[in-house]
Amino acid sequence: MPRAGTTGRRTLAVGVIGPGRVGGALLEQLRSAQPRLARDHALELKLCGVVASKRMWLDCDDAELNGRHAGAQIWRPNDLDAFAAHVRGNDDRHALLIDCSASEAVAAHYPHWLAAGLHVVTPNKLAGSGPLERWQAIRAACASGARFRYEATVCAGLPVVQTLRDLLDTGDELLGIEGMFSGTLAWLCNRHDGSQPFSVLLREAHALGYTEPDPREDLSGLDVARKLVILAREAGRPLSLEQVAVESLVPPALATLPVDEFMQRLHELDAPMAAKLAEAQTCGGVLRHVASLDRHGRASVRLEVLPASHPFAHTRLTDNVVQFRTRRYCDNPLLVQGPGAGPEVTAAGVFADLLRIAESLEPRA
Numbered sequence: 258m259p260r261a262g263t264t265g266r267r268t269l270a271v272g273v274i275g276p277g278r279v280g281g282a283l284l285e286q287l288r289s290a291q292p293r294l295a296r297d298h299a300l301e302l303k304l305c306g307v308v309a310s311k312r313m314w315l316d317c318d319d320a321e322l323n324g325r326h327a328g329a330q331i332w333r334p335n336d337l338d339a340f341a342a343h344v345r346g347n348d349d350r351h352a353l354l355i356d357c358s359a360s361e362a363v364a365a366h367y368p369h370w371l372a373a374g375l376h377v378v379t380p381n382k383l384a385g386s387g388p389l390e391r392w393q394a395i396r397a398a399c400a401s402g403a404r405f406r407y408e409a410t411v412c413a414g415l416p417v418v419q420t421l422r423d424l425l426d427t428g429d430e431l432l433g434i435e436g437m438f439s440g441t442l443a444w445l446c447n448r449h450d451g452s453q454p455f456s457v458l459l460r461e462a463h464a465l466g467y468t469e470p471d472p473r474e475d476l477s478g479l480d481v482a483r484k485l486v487i488l489a490r491e492a493g494r495p496l497s498l499e500q501v502a503v504e505s506l507v508p509p510a511l512a513t514l515p516v517d518e519f520m521q522r523l524h525e526l527d528a529p530m531a532a533k534l535a536e537a538q539t540c541g542g543v544l545r546h547v548a549s550l551d552r553h554g555r556a557s558v559r560l561e562v563l564p565a566s567h568p569f570a571h572t573r574l575t576d577n578v579v580q581f582r583t584r585r586y587c588d589n590p591l592l593v594q595g596p597g598a599g600p601e602v603t604a605a606g607v608f609a610d611l612l613r614i615a616e617s618l619e620p621r622a
């Protein structure tokens with residue numbers, strides 16, 4: 258970010274959609290950074306509203322109440338169009354929406370928000386990995402000058418999308434990507450040693466905010482498949498979710514239950530996961546959730562038994578690993594590694610996207 262004094266003062270109106278685990282952590286990070294950004298970087302972040310699945314709060318509602326604590330606020334029913342219009346404002350101000358939901362209904366709004374000049378930042382993977390026509394409509398809508406950034410959709414706060422972008426923009430050629438893209442599965446594989454049932458660990462991963470709102474999206478491989486699609490499209494390959502070969506860890510009997518019921522029947526995962534662990538231990542290996550995308554666009558996601566000497570065997574906690582093999586990095590791939598899930602690191606990835614957009618804005622009150 259430029260220091261104050263090197264550029265004029267910029268104001269960015271911000272609306273946060275989805276004040277859940279990631280959105281809640283982001284709101285805290287934004288609030289605590291506001292004074293520093295204003296003082297050191299001449300950037301006024303103006304939080305104009307928050308919308309959850311059923312209700313929303315707008316800063317115009319009651320100045321006196323809004324001046325007090327977060328608890329003393331007026332809420333009205335969720336209305337995404339009204340919310341976006343409020344954040345956009347009537348004047349020519351810079352405005353940005355942050356979608357921290359996992360909602361398809363929210364992602365469906367991106368094309369017209371962007372076309373209307375609203376910047377959009379999100380960790381929600383549904384736009385990047387959803388229907389290709391919508392993805393293309395989103396890219397086309399950025400002709401308005403609005404920016405769309407989604408770094409945290411792949412490996413949370415790790416710089417994965419930007420690294421790929423930089424490789425390609427500097428003329429490198431992507432030959433393949435391999436790695437571990439699920440923080441939840443990484444953490445579960447690291448912790449599942451037979452001393453506790455798998456279901457107990459999965460509950461803990463959920464409580465820590467590592468899993469998707471519905472943990473079956475992690476266990477089924479769908480969440481990682483979405484990340485592969487996002488990276489493939491970033492590299493200009495028109496991959497769709499149906500083209501990713503995915504091995505699911507969700508037993509068919511649990512696949513279509515409502516989430517609450519699934520959470521009550523987690524113990525049914527214990528026996529199959531114990532069997533997989535035993536298989537790995539028998540051959541002195543470890544279980545790791547591995548994904549790959551080759552140069553022809555073939556993509557796969559599966560749980561593998563890897564030898565204890567394999568580099569992926571030495572990761573810790575929620576560590577993700579992304580290996581980019583490119584024309585320049587062909588003998589020894591370029592590696593991005595580190596924590597790949599959790600509200601705080603994800604929120605920081607989203608916040609960094611906001612700052613990248615803010616630093617490109619021309620001064621406007």
Ligand SMILES: NC(=O)C1=CN([C@@H]2O[C@H](COP(=O)(O)OP(=O)(O)OC[C@H]3O[C@@H](n4cnc5c(N)ncnc54)[C@H](O)[C@@H]3O)[C@@H](O)[C@H]2O)C=CC1
Nearest residue numbers: 275276277278279309310358359360380381470598599603
């Ligand atoms: N937890 C993590 O480590 C990571 C999460 N993400 C993504 O971040 C997003 C949020 O994840 P969590 O915070 O864990 O989920 P969460 O379930 O805790 O929060 C989701 C929020 O979205 C809100 N919401 C749902 N539908 C909405 C709608 N139609 N309009 C407005 N708000 C709506 C809910 O009320 C809730 O506040 C997901 O898309 C997830 O894939 C991405 C990277 C890492």
Ligand SMILES: N[C@@H](CC=O)C(=O)O
Nearest residue numbers: 439440441468469598
């Ligand atoms: N549930 C996801 C969160 C980040 O995308 C994961 O575990 O990787």
